[in-house]
Amino acid sequence: MGRLVVVSNRIADPRQTAAGGLAVALAEVLNSTGGMWFGWSGKIVDATESDDVVFKRAGPVTLATVDLSQVDHDAFYLGYSNGVLWPVFHYRLDLADFDAGYITGYRRVNQLFARKLLPLLRPDDILWVHDYHLIPLAAELRALGCRQRIGFFLHIPLPPPLMLAAIPGHDWLIRALFAYDLVGFQSKADLDHFARYVETEAHAQPVDDGRWRAFGRTVQAGAFPIGIDVQEFNELARAPEAVEMYERMRMEYSRRKLLVGVDRLDYSKGLPQRMRAFREFLTKNPDLRSSATLIQIASPSRENVGAYTEILHELESLCGSINGNFGELDWMPVRYIHRTVARARLPGLYRASRVALVTPLRDGMNLVAKEFLAAQNEEDPGVLVLSRFAGAAEQLREALLVNPYDTEGTAAAILLALQMPLEERRNRHRALMETIRRYDVHWWCDGFLVALERTMAEEKGTSWLRL
Numbered sequence: 001m002g003r004l005v006v007v008s009n010r011i012a013d014p015r016q017t018a019a020g021g022l023a024v025a026l027a028e029v030l031n032s033t034g035g036m037w038f039g040w041s042g043k044i045v046d047a048t049e050s051d052d053v054v055f056k057r058a059g060p061v062t063l064a065t066v067d068l069s070q071v072d073h074d075a076f077y078l079g080y081s082n083g084v085l086w087p088v089f090h091y092r093l094d095l096a097d098f099d100a101g102y103i104t105g106y107r108r109v110n111q112l113f114a115r116k117l118l119p120l121l122r123p124d125d126i127l128w129v130h131d132y133h134l135i136p137l138a139a140e141l142r143a144l145g146c147r148q149r150i151g152f153f154l155h156i157p158l159p160p161p162l163m164l165a166a167i168p169g170h171d172w173l174i175r176a177l178f179a180y181d182l183v184g185f186q187s188k189a190d191l192d193h194f195a196r197y198v199e200t201e202a203h204a205q206p207v208d209d210g211r212w213r214a215f216g217r218t219v220q221a222g223a224f225p226i227g228i229d230v231q232e233f234n235e236l237a238r239a240p241e242a243v244e245m246y247e248r249m250r251m252e253y254s255r256r257k258l259l260v261g262v263d264r265l266d267y268s269k270g271l272p273q274r275m276r277a278f279r280e281f282l283t284k285n286p287d288l289r290s291s292a293t294l295i296q297i298a299s300p301s302r303e304n305v306g307a308y309t310e311i312l313h314e315l316e317s318l319c320g321s322i323n324g325n326f327g328e329l330d331w332m333p334v335r336y337i338h339r340t341v342a343r344a345r346l347p348g349l350y351r352a353s354r355v356a357l358v359t360p361l362r363d364g365m366n367l368v369a370k371e372f373l374a375a376q377n378e379e380d381p382g383v384l385v386l387s388r389f390a391g392a393a394e395q396l397r398e399a400l401l402v403n404p405y406d407t408e409g410t411a412a413a414i415l416l417a418l419q420m421p422l423e424e425r426r427n428r429h430r431a432l433m434e435t436i437r438r439y440d441v442h443w444w445c446d447g448f449l450v451a452l453e454r455t456m457a458e459e460k461g462t463s464w465l466r467l
Ligand SMILES: O=P(O)(O)OC[C@H]1O[C@H](O[C@H]2O[C@H](CO)[C@@H](O)[C@H](O)[C@H]2O)[C@H](O)[C@@H](O)[C@@H]1O
Pocket: 010, 019, 020, 021, 022, 023, 025, 131, 132, 155, 156, 226, 301, 302, 363, 364, 365, 366, 367
C-alpha cells in the first residue's frame, strides 16, 4: 500500500493529546502507519499574508498545514460547517443558519485545500479525507486532475433524507460524495439514511452490496464504527498523571459515589437534559442525596457560534440552581468544570467514578463512552449510562441505554446504575470490553483502508465527476 495521506480540518501533533474524538483517533492511526496529515493550522491570518503550506515533523508523521483568513474561517468553519452542517446533521434544523454566503466560503476553503494538497501528492498515495468540513474536497481534487484513490469518513451522523433535504444545496453535497471511491459512516443507521437519500433524491441505482451508481460514478458505502486504542488507553491509565488523579479523587470522595460526564460543551451532547435528569434523581431519592456527586467536565468549544453561548448559559444556570437548592455545607451535588482536562488525566477520573453519564441527543460515535469502559477496574467496574442516540449505542448494547429526552427514565437509570450489584456490573463490563477490544481503532482503520483499496481496483478508468 502507498503512503497514507490523511486530510481533516482539525489536526494535532500525534505525540501530544488532544480534545475532540477525531484528532485523538487520527493521531493514533497515524502514529502506527506514518504518512502525512494535512489540514488547517488552527491560525487565522490576514488575507494578504502568504498562504504557503508549513511542514512539521512529528515522529513518523509529516504535518502539513495551511492558515485561513478571517473571512474564510468565519464562512467555512463557523458558518457552513458549524452553523449549517453540524446542526442539521445532528437533527437540529431549528439551530441552522442558512446564510447564503457561507457556502461560498466553504467551497473556497475546499478549493484552497485541493490546490495546496495536490502538488504534495505522490502517484501511489492513498487519501483519507475526514468529516463534514471537507465533503467537496475529492471533487475539487478530481477537477485539478487528482487520480489517487480517495476515501471519506463522516464522523458525525447523517440524518434521514427529508431532514438532509432542508439544506439548500443538499443535492450538491451528496453529489460531491460520489467523487470519492469509498464513503464511510459511523453506524448502520447513517448508512441506511445515505442509501435512502441516494435512491429517492439522486435516483441512484444499487450496483451490488454497498455500491451505488449515480452522476456517472460508482461509490462504495459502508459502516465503519470508530473505536479506541484500548491498549494505549490502558497504558495511559497506568501512567503517573492518571494514577495521581485517581488517588486524589478516591481520597476526596471516599464516602461518596462519583458520577462523571466528559463532553465538549455542545448542544448535541444533551448537557441540560442530563442536569435535569440528575435533579430529578435528587428530588426522587432524598435518602441518597449526599451519597453521590456528579463531576461534569464541559470542554469549551466553538464559542463564536451563537448556539454555543446559549447552551453555556443554560448549563451554568442549571448547575447553579441544583447546587443552590440541594447542596449542603459539606456537599455539593454538581461539580461543573468549564475547561478542557488533559486527556492523560481522564483515565484516573473515569476509574474513580461509579457511573458515566454519556447522554447526547445525537452523536456520531462518542469515544468518551469507550474510554470510560477501558479505564475501569474489571474487578469492581463502573456502569455506563448511554444515550440510545449516540452512534456507540449500536455496539454497546450492555450499557444502560436511555432516552435523554425522558427525564424520569434517565433519572431511574441513574438510580439503577448507582445500585447495580457487583456481579451484574462485572458481567456487563466484560461483554462491553469484548466489543471495544474487537472493534478498536486499528480494526476501524484497517477495515476502511482495505475496503478503499478493493474499490479502486474495480474503478480504474472511470470518468471523474465535476461539481
Ligand atoms: O474541531 P472542533 O470543531 O473543535 O470539534 C471537535 C471534533 O468534534 C467532532 O467529533 C466527532 O468525531 C468523533 C470521533 O469519530 C465522534 O466520536 C464524535 O461523535 C463526533 O462528534 C467532529 O466531528 C470533529 O470533526 C471535530 O474535530
